[in-house]
Amino acid sequence: MTLLMVVLGGAVGAPLRYLADRAVTARHDSVFPWGTLAVNAAACLVLGFVSAFALPGWAAALVVTGLLGALSTYSAFGYETFRLLRTRARFLALANAAGSVAAGLGAFALGGAAAAVFGA
Incomplete structure (x- = not known):
């Protein structure tokens, strides 16, 4: 059931x-x-929101592992940052790395704060 x-x-x-x-x-x-x-920031926002709730195992597998796992992508983030470095766009590579981490953490916190409004 979980795999499904x-x-x-x-x-x-x-x-x-x-x-x-x-x-x-x-x-x-x-x-x-x-x-x-x-898409990574959006996934973090939703993850922050749903993390505030006690999801049953099947729902966590569906939403967190399945949906959000497929929506967000660390591999594309790594590839795109490396591609920027290879093309000597060092500032953009640094901005991508720092901005992605900051946006992800900020979006997660915002999602958690939004969940608190809904009584989580």
């Missing part, structure tokens, strides 16, 4: 990540990976 929940969540999260990344990237004429930054 992870698969179902991932089946939604992976295409959602791709579509959101493409939508954000299409709006920016830049080599900076805005799409990956946006």
Whole structure:
């Protein structure tokens, strides 16, 4: 049952990540990976929110591991930061690394604060 929940969540999260990344990237004429930054921050926001609630195991597998695991992507973040370094865009690589960590932590905290409003 748990594996099925992870698969179902991932089946939604992976295409959602791709579509959101493409939508954000299409709006920016830049080599900076805005799409990956946006989807990772969004996943952290939702994770911060749902972490405040006691989810049953199946729901955690579906939402946290499946959906949010597929939505966020550390590998793309690492690849895009390395690609910026290889093209000598050192400032953008540093901005991506620092900005991604700051945005993720901030979004997680914001999600947790929003959950508190809902009584979590």
